[in-house]
Amino acid sequence: MGATMNAPSALPAVPVKMQARDVKVFYGAKQALKGINLDIQENRVMALIGPSGCGKSTFLRCLNRMNDTIENCRVEGRLTIDGDDIYGRDIDPVQLRARVGMVFQKPNPFPKSIYDNIAYGPRIHGMASHRDEMDEVVQKSLQRAGLWNEVKDRLREPGTGLSGGQQQRLCIARAIAVSPDVILMDEPCSALDPIATAHIEELIDELRENYTIVIVTHNMQQAARVSQKTAFFHLGDMVECDDTEEIFTNPRDERTQGYITGRYG
Numbered sequence: 001m002g003a004t005m006n007a008p009s010a011l012p013a014v015p016v017k018m019q020a021r022d023v024k025v026f027y028g029a030k031q032a033l034k035g036i037n038l039d040i041q042e043n044r045v046m047a048l049i050g051p052s053g054c055g056k057s058t059f060l061r062c063l064n065r066m067n068d069t070i071e072n073c074r075v076e077g078r079l080t081i082d083g084d085d086i087y088g089r090d091i092d093p094v095q096l097r098a099r100v101g102m103v104f105q106k107p108n109p110f111p112k113s114i115y116d117n118i119a120y121g122p123r124i125h126g127m128a129s130h131r132d133e134m135d136e137v138v139q140k141s142l143q144r145a146g147l148w149n150e151v152k153d154r155l156r157e158p159g160t161g162l163s164g165g166q167q168q169r170l171c172i173a174r175a176i177a178v179s180p181d182v183i184l185m186d187e188p189c190s191a192l193d194p195i196a197t198a199h200i201e202e203l204i205d206e207l208r209e210n211y212t213i214v215i216v217t218h219n220m221q222q223a224a225r226v227s228q229k230t231a232f233f234h235l236g237d238m239v240e241c242d243d244t245e246e247i248f249t250n251p252r253d254e255r256t257q258g259y260i261t262g263r264y265g
């Protein structure tokens with residue numbers, strides 16, 4: 001069977017989807033990240049936690065080059081997806097952002113119909129040539145985001161007319177529609193009530209079957225509930241990354257311990 005002889009209980013290694021090596025980020029003269037090394041495993045949820053201003057969102061934005069849109073922002077180091085340098089000359093940031101989708105803190109549907117919110121990306125990327133094909137993409141994306149049954153009879157109504165939780169699932173469906181490998185989520189539940197939050201958390205757990213997910217959250221219970229790996233950031237450093245259970249029960253660094261026990265943050 002080819003099992004490793006000296007480690008009979010070892011599980012097969014999980015492939016690395018994205019990798020950061022010595023990633024430094026500057027806003028003008030101010031350094032926000034000090035040399036981050038991190039491996040993001042495929043089909044896992046990784047939570048990024050840490051006190052306000054430690055660089056979690058900055059790091060997240062490096063993963064799909066959203067920092068390119070910030071004028072005085074400079075990124076150094078190496079970031080890869082499936083081994084490809086995402087800051088390489090041959091990488092088109094628009095294509096990259098389809099491969100590495102993003103969901104923001106505040107649901108931000110386009111001022112368009114529910115249908116067109118989903119169809120927008122596939123249209124731009126030429127992913128569906130016929131109406132039937134597009135209908136299928138829209139239906140599949142909404143189903144995967146757990147929203148289809150609620151909206152199937154009102155696809156022509158504006159996306160902005162949905163509840164906050166539904167809007168956030170619409171944004172997740174929009175990200176899914178262009179067939180990403182990775183979905184980045186920047187505090188996706190912070191604007192939602194507890195029921196909508198629980199719904200999104202369940203969805204995140206389902207989505208990891210097909211996608212790699214990186215989520216920034218201030219809510220440590222949420223990190224513990226949804227992620228398999230957790231990385232703790234502090235003052236621009238990635239202090240430690242481990243299995244989520246390990247980080248919350250047995251952190252190695254006293255800064256992590258201080259944060260998870262609520263001593264600061």
Ligand SMILES: Nc1ncnc2c1ncn2[C@@H]1O[C@H](COP(=O)(O)OP(=O)(O)OP(=O)(O)O)[C@@H](O)[C@H]1O
Pocket residue numbers: 027030032050051052053054055056057058059070
């Ligand atoms: N556009 C920007 N211009 C200048 N400085 C910025 C910019 N965005 C972030 N920073 C700075 O970079 C550092 C890291 O910010 P970042 O938003 O990544 O932290 P964070 O951990 O996500 O914080 P929070 O949890 O409060 O969202 C902070 O000192 C912040 O002030």
